[in-house]
Amino acid sequence: MENVSSIIPEQDFTCSFADLLKRPRHAQEPQKLEPKRTIIRWTEEEKTQLTALFKQGTNVDEIASQLNRPVDGVLGQIRKLGLRRCKMLTLEQEQFLKRDFWLLGVEGCAKKLCRNRSTIAYYAKLLNLKKPTRDEVDPPIPRCLLPYDMVKRVAILQRKSPTSRNQVEDAVVIFYDKNGPSTSMMAMHLDELCAALDRHFRRKPGVTASALMYGYKAV
Structure with missing residues (x-):
């Protein structure tokens, strides 16, 4: 019969029906192991640089780039150091x-x-x-000072007294509570003010007055 295909002897028909029911086993590809991350501890110098950059307002990405650190690592160190960003002062x-x-x-x-x-x-x-607290100064301040308690303008008056031995002893310091024209708050002899400054800065008596009259060479 010409229409019947002839069997090719090279074909293998040894596969049974039971073999068809079995799942073919594919060779499992070896799992690629991710490289382990090496934890590099932060040095004190890096912490100082991080703090300075953070307080300057530098963004986290730029900080990570400058310190050659991952962004997650920078954020974690910021939390660990307790850094908080505030709006900059003018x-x-x-x-x-x-x-x-x-x-x-x-x-x-x-x-x-x-x-x-x-x-x-x-x-x-x-x-x-x-x-400072009121008790930290000598003499203690009786109450908290306010800005309007501060002297705004100072004037020096030479009395031209015949008993004055020099200009410092002859001068009177007048204090005003306003920058413009106003009544004086109080007055003080300049030599008494110089003596108070000598005591406060632990200088020899007369050093401040001599510096006013003769310049830095007297100190």
Whole structure:
């Protein structure tokens, strides 16, 4: 019969029906092991650099790039060091803080600058600013000083007294509570003020007065 295909002797028909029910086993590819991450501890120098960059307002990605550290590692170290970012003070606000923090403290400066109390406390610590207590000064201050207690203008009056031995002894210091024209708050003899400065800075009596009359060579 010409229509019947002839059996090719090279074909293999040894596979049984039971063999067809078995799942073929594929060779398992070896699992690629991820390289272990080596934990590199932070040095004190890196911590100092991180703190400085963070306080300057540098973003975390830039900090990680400069320190050659992963971003996750930088974030973890920031949390560990307890660093918190506050909105930067303007130059005027920083100058106000340096000038009046010893008078107003955290609460007063926060109210005056319309800033959060925690922000003022953070920058006061950063600038090493402290408000002394009333008992820390000699003589003790009877109450907390306020900005309006400070002298705004000073004038020197020469009395031209015939009993004065020199210009310092002849001069009177007049204090005003306003920058413009106003009545004087109080007055003090300049030689008495110089004597008080000598005692405070532990100088020999007459050093401050001599410096005023003869310059730095007298000190």
